[in-house]
Each structure stands twice: as C-alpha cells, then as structure tokens.
Amino acid sequence: MKTILSTTLAALLLSTSLVHAQTSGTDTDGDGVPDISEPLLHTDPMNPDTDGDGQNDLADSDPVNAPDPTVAGGATSTYRLGEILVENNVDPATKTDAPDHLEIQVFNDGAADLTALTMYYTLTDADSGAKEAYVFRPHVTVPAGGEARIHVDEGTAPGHLRANPNSLYVTSLAGKHVTVSVQADGFAAVQGAVEKDPGGAETAD
Numbered sequence: 001m002k003t004i005l006s007t008t009l010a011a012l013l014l015s016t017s018l019v020h021a022q023t024s025g026t027d028t029d030g031d032g033v034p035d036i037s038e039p040l041l042h043t044d045p046m047n048p049d050t051d052g053d054g055q056n057d058l059a060d061s062d063p064v065n066a067p068d069p070t071v072a073g074g075a076t077s078t079y080r081l082g083e084i085l086v087e088n089n090v091d092p093a094t095k096t097d098a099p100d101h102l103e104i105q106v107f108n109d110g111a112a113d114l115t116a117l118t119m120y121y122t123l124t125d126a127d128s129g130a131k132e133a134y135v136f137r138p139h140v141t142v143p144a145g146g147e148a149r150i151h152v153d154e155g156t157a158p159g160h161l162r163a164n165p166n167s168l169y170v171t172s173l174a175g176k177h178v179t180v181s182v183q184a185d186g187f188a189a190v191q192g193a194v195e196k197d198p199g200g201a202e203t204a205d
C-alpha cells in the first residue's frame with residue numbers, strides 16, 4: 001500500500017512539475033521570449049517581431065520602438081489620409097460603436113490601384129512621455145479613385161492588423177499623441193496626427 005501511494009505521489013509531483021515547466025516556458029510565437037515574460041517587455045506573445053522592424057523581440061534592444069521606414073521623398077503622392085480615429089470607431093456593417101482602436105482612412109486620387117503600402121505609427125503617453133512606434137505593411141488595396149481603411153485591432157478580415165495587447169494603448173489610461181505616416185512604394189509619404197483622450201482602450205463609447 002505504502003509503495004503504491006508513494007508511486008502515485010511521485011507520478012503526481014512529476015506531472016505537476018512538468019505542467020509547470022511547460023507553462024512557464026511556453027513561447028507561443030517562438031521568438032525566445034516566454035509568454036509570461038512578454039507583458040514585462042510590453043511585447044505581443046502572438047507576434048515574434050512586435051514593432052515590425054525586422055528584429056525579433058528577444059534580439060531587439062527596444063522591442064516596441066521601430067525606426068521610421070517611410071520617407072518624404074519620391075514622386076508627389078496621389079493619395080492622402082482622411083480620418084484618423086483612435087476612439088469613437090463605428091462598425092460599418094452594423095453602424096454601432098466598435099471598440100476603440102487606431103483606424104486610418106486612405107484616399108487614392110490617382111489612376112492606378114495602390115498596393116504595397118507601408119504604415120508607421122507612434123504612440124506617446126501624455127503622462128509618462130513613454131513612446132512606442134510600430135511598422136506594418138498592410139495587405140490592402142486602395143482602388144483608383146476610391147478609399148480603404150486600415151484598422152489596428154484584433155480583426156482578421158483584410159485591412160485589419162493585429163494590435164499589441166501589451167501596448168501603451170491598452171496598458172495606460174493617460175491621453176495619447178498618435179502620429180501616422182503612410183507610404184506607397186515610389187511615392188512620398190503622407191502624414192497625420194491625432195490625440196486620444198484619457199481613459200485607455202474602451203470596450204465601447
């Protein structure tokens with residue numbers, strides 16, 4: 001009886017410690033930073049290169065700050081930014097409030113569809129002065145004479161980019177200064193900025 005009990009106990013302890021090791025060492029995105037450590041770095045456990053600068057979160061000395069890859073030079077832009085929203089978003093299908101997120105409207109005044117966009121945006125916390133900067137290459141087409149919207153949220157539809165769940169946008173309730181730069185290959189970048197009121201990322205307005 002005693003042998004059976006201690007065998008069972010040993011098996012239980014072993015399985016418990018294995019589960020613990022597995023949990024604490026889980027690295028879902030394979031960047032070398034365990035899931036439980038990603039929030040400490042303000043990085044995304046589901047994205048190996050949170051700021052999109054090409055260096056993975058472990059190697060990146062500043063994993064939520066990317067240099068600006070967009071440039072002012074190049075041919076005069078045939079596109080422009082429309083609305084830049086950081087709150088008061090509306091679901092276009094239901095016309096009801098959508099959770100606060102960064103949403104950028106791009107108008108294409110040119111004669112050719114625009115693809116291969118590069119988007120760079122920064123967030124500066126009004127209280128702490130902390131800054132984050134991200135690069136995305138959204139797979140959207142802005143049709144000639146038309147418009148498209150780029151969303152940084154949790155959506156998976158075309159035009160929706162993954163938001164970092166450990167970003168200042170989510171973790172700080174302070175106001176934010178947000179800048180946006182969008183560039184199509186071969187053209188000058190276009191820029192805009194917007195202020196987000198204090199209150200953090202709300203689930204609905």
Ligand SMILES: [Ca+2]
Nearest residue numbers: 027029031033
């Ligand atoms: Ca990771």
Ligand SMILES: [Ca+2]
Nearest residue numbers: 044047048057
């Ligand atoms: Ca990561």
Ligand SMILES: [Ca+2]
Nearest residue numbers: 051053055060
């Ligand atoms: Ca990076």
Ligand SMILES: [Ca+2]
Nearest residue numbers: 060062063065
């Ligand atoms: Ca970086």
